[in-house]
Structure formats: C-alpha cells, structure tokens
Amino acid sequence: MSTPQPSVPNLADRRILLAVTGGIAAYKAADLTRRLMEAGAEVQVVMTAGAQEFVTPLTFQALSGRPVRTSLLDPAAEAAMGHIELARWPDLILVAPASADVIAKLALGLADDLLSTLALATDKPIVLAPAMNRLMWGNPATQANVATLVARGVQLIGPGSGFQACGEIGDGRMSEPLQIREAIAQRFSQGPLAGVKAVVTAGPTREAIDPVRFISNRSSGKMGYALAGALRALGADVALLSGPTSLSTPSGVRRVDIESAQELLDAALRESADAQIFVGAAAVADYRVEQVADEKIKKKDATMALTLSRNPDVISTVRERDARLFVVGFAAETEKLEEHARGKLARKKLDLIAANWVGRGRAFDRDDNALSVYWNGGGRELPRANKAEIARELAALIAERYARRVT
Ligand code: C5P
Numbered sequence: 001m002s003t004p005q006p007s008v009p010n011l012a013d014r015r016i017l018l019a020v021t022g023g024i025a026a027y028k029a030a031d032l033t034r035r036l037m038e039a040g041a042e043v044q045v046v047m048t049a050g051a052q053e054f055v056t057p058l059t060f061q062a063l064s065g066r067p068v069r070t071s072l073l074d075p076a077a078e079a080a081m082g083h084i085e086l087a088r089w090p091d092l093i094l095v096a097p098a099s100a101d102v103i104a105k106l107a108l109g110l111a112d113d114l115l116s117t118l119a120l121a122t123d124k125p126i127v128l129a130p131a132m133n134r135l136m137w138g139n140p141a142t143q144a145n146v147a148t149l150v151a152r153g154v155q156l157i158g159p160g161s162g163f164q165a166c167g168e169i170g171d172g173r174m175s176e177p178l179q180i181r182e183a184i185a186q187r188f189s190q191g192p193l194a195g196v197k198a199v200v201t202a203g204p205t206r207e208a209i210d211p212v213r214f215i216s217n218r219s220s221g222k223m224g225y226a227l228a229g230a231l232r233a234l235g236a237d238v239a240l241l242s243g244p245t246s247l248s249t250p251s252g253v254r255r256v257d258i259e260s261a262q263e264l265l266d267a268a269l270r271e272s273a274d275a276q277i278f279v280g281a282a283a284v285a286d287y288r289v290e291q292v293a294d295e296k297i298k299k300k301d302a303t304m305a306l307t308l309s310r311n312p313d314v315i316s317t318v319r320e321r322d323a324r325l326f327v328v329g330f331a332a333e334t335e336k337l338e339e340h341a342r343g344k345l346a347r348k349k350l351d352l353i354a355a356n357w358v359g360r361g362r363a364f365d366r367d368d369n370a371l372s373v374y375w376n377g378g379g380r381e382l383p384r385a386n387k388a389e390i391a392r393e394l395a396a397l398i399a400e401r402y403a404r405r406v407t
Pocket of ligand 1: 281284285314
C-alpha cells in the first residue's frame with residue numbers, strides 16, 4: 001500500500017528568511033529548505049557559526065539557489081545586500097532549528113551576529129521552531145525566554161516530543177519539516193477572519209478556599225482550545241484566556257493563563273478592548289468563597305460551612321461594555337436545550353450561542369461533541385463529531401454570522 005502524500009500548500013512568491021542555528025536538527029533544515037522551495041517560496045538562508053559546525057553553507061546554497069549569509073561583517077555580502085536591507089526583504093523570518101542560545105539572545109535583544117541583528121532590525125513576523133535537549137527546553141531560563149518572545153508576538157512551532165539525538169526521550173525535538181511548512185502556510189493564508197482579533201475563554205476556573213484548596217469543575221478546556229485553533233486557521237489573531245488545563249496551546253495562538261473568575265474577567269476586559277469577536281467557552285465558577293483563609297484550614301468539627309458569593313458574569317460584562325463586539329456564548333444543559341439556550345442568548349445579549357447536552361458522560365471531558373447553535377431568528381445543528389471537527393464547523397459559522405453582522 002502506498003502512503004498518501006501530503007498536499008503541497010501554495011507559498012508562491014512568499015519570501016522566507018530561514019535562519020539555521022547550531023544543533024543536530026540543523027540537518028532537518030536542509031529538507032525544510034527543499035520543502036519550502038517545492039511550495040513555491042523564495043528562501044534566503046542565514047546560518048549562525050554554530051549551524052556551520054553541523055551542515056555546510058554549500059548544502060543550503062545548492063538547495064535554495066542563493067548564496068547563504070553567515071556573517072555580519074562580510075564586505076562582499078554586505079555590498080550585495082546590506083543587513084538592514086536583508087532584514088526588510090522577507091515576508092517572514094523562520095528560525096529552524098532555534099537553539100536555546102539563540103532563543104535567549106532574541107529574548108534579550110542582543111545584536112552580536114547576523115541573525116540576532118536581523119531579528120532586531122526587522123518588523124516582519126518571527127517564527128521559531130525550537131530544538132534542544134529536553135532539560136534545556138524545560139529549564140526555567142529557556143521557558144522564561146520563550147514566554148517573553150511569545151508575549152512579543154513571536155510564533156512558536158513545536159517543539160515535539162520523542163526520541164532525541166542525545167539518547168533521551170522528552171520535549172525538545174524540532175517539528176518535522178512538513179509540519180513547519182504547514183504552519184507557515186496557515187499563517188500566510190488569508191482566511192475570512194484575517195485582520196480580526198478574537199478572544200476565546202476556555203477551561204475551568206479555580207476559586208480558592210485556602211492556600212492549598214479550591215473549588216473547580218470538570219471542564220477540560222478541549223472545546224475552547226480547539227475553537228481557538230480553528231479561528232486562528234481562518235486567519236484571526238487569537239488570544240486564548242485559559243484556566244488550568246493540561247492542553248498545549250494551538251499553533252499561532254497567544255495564551256493568557258488565569259485561575260479565578262475575577263482574573264478571567266480582568267483579562268477578558270483587557271483583551272477584548274481591541275477585539276471584534278469574543279467567545280466564552282470557559283466553565284466559569286458561578287460562586288467564589290467569600291472569605292479565602294490565609295492559612296490552611298484545620299479539620300475540627302464534624303461539619304463545616306463555606307459562604308459563597310456570586311461571581312461576575314464575564315461574558316455579560318464584556319458585552320455590556322462593548323455593544324459592537326460579536327459575542328458567542330456556550331450553554332451546557334441537562335434539559336430543555338433550545339428553550340434554555342435561547343433564554344441565555346436573549347438575557348446575555350449574545351450574537352450566537354452554542355448549546356450542548358451535559359451530564360452522564362456527555363460533552364465535558366470527552367473528545368467528541370454535538371452542538372445546537374442558535375441566533376436571533378435562526379439556528380443550525382452541528383452533528384456529533386470529534387471536538388476538532390466540531391470546532392472547525394463552529395468557527396466557520398461564527399465567521400459567516402460575523403460577516404453578516406458587519407455588512
Ligand atoms: O449562565 P451560564 O453559566 O449557563 O452561561 C454560560 C455562558 O456564560 C458560557 O459562555 C460561559 O463561558 C459564560 N459565563 C461567563 N461568566 C460566568 C458564567 C458563565 O462568562 N460567571
């Protein structure tokens with residue numbers, strides 16, 4: 001049986017500056033160059049000194065059809081295209097593999113070689129495909145540097161998990177060239193939501209009881225995460241406000257971690273100020289503990305009572321502040337699905353509501369789901385499918401209804 005070939009995305013006329021840094025995964029960058037060329041991209045390779053210890057510039061020159069740039073201070077290369085000009089040339093700078101050292105340099109804003117200088121001198125998007133030993137990747141120093149870069153809008157592809165060249169198993173493998181090419185193509189694709197900012201809330205909230213205990217719920221965050229990825233795939237700029245989950249952030253999505261409903265509300269108000277679409281997929285706790293104990297509560301009596309007070313309604317507060325926002329809510333119901341969902345649509349002044357049945361193994365913490373979607377004067381059934389597929393259909397419906405409202 002022949003293995004199906006992945007379809008080749010269209011990167012015609014896209015200019016990609018591929019920066020290769022020092023690590024064993026540098027050999028995969030040669031295949032990546034070939035794959036990008038195959039999709040029609042123009043590829044200019046820049047290599048750090050470390051990268052040249054693993055692969056020769058000649059390999060990349062042969063694959064890309066362009067002389068490779070390796071030095072900031074090479075008079076001949078500078079005469080052909082100066083580094084400032086080179087920083088302006090691409091549509092995107094892709095660093096693959098991105099070593100721990102280069103990630104640290106970019107986070108600090110150093111400019112002591114060609115790549116770090118280009119990264120400072122460009123206003124083009126920067127995408128990193130990290131590759132390193134699992135302990136280097138997990139090190140708090142690397143994680144802090146990555147968080148700094150992501151907060152500045154740098155996109156991360158991978159790293160993946162698995163066998164490493166050093167013989168260990170774990171996170172830190174560079175994503176495969178085809179995965180990287182796909183993520184780049186997705187970034188370039190002008191979807192129906194290009195230029196639109198969407199804020200998605202996802203996962204549970206945690207309401208503290210004392211320093212070690214909290215009240216929460218069974219939400220896995222899977223639906224909200226899948227939806228954030230699907231909106232991104234349609235071209236939206238997505239901020240994902242996430243309660244504690246064990247999920248990895250969808251490619252190209254900016255994630256903001258929150259714990260309590262109040263923290264979620266603060267982040268939602270901040271992030272939605274310049275957004276056009278707001279999706280409330282989080283399972284927000286309706287109540288919080290009125291008096292959070294400063295110290296761990298000791299067991300004493302046979303019973304104990306906690307007084308709870310109502311949490312703010314995040315989606316309603318966001319809607320009240322901005323009537324122009326396109327607001328999508330979720331309704332999890334155990335009975336009278338349409339009646340209750342339409343009630344919420346009207347009460348919370350939503351533009352769209354996605355409703356599903358919950359309880360007895362349905363929806364929460366599962367990988368599939370079915371949704372009934374309602375809006376004023378209409379509705380659509382999205383039959384049971386895995387959450388990724390349902391999310392794609394819901395994202396397309398959101399884009400469709402949003403476009404109608406805008407026109
Ligand atoms: O009222 P109910 O909790 O059923 O409404 C569900 C919808 O409202 C979801 O979109 C949920 O994210 C949102 N919600 C919220 N803040 C709350 C409670 C619910 O944003 N405090």
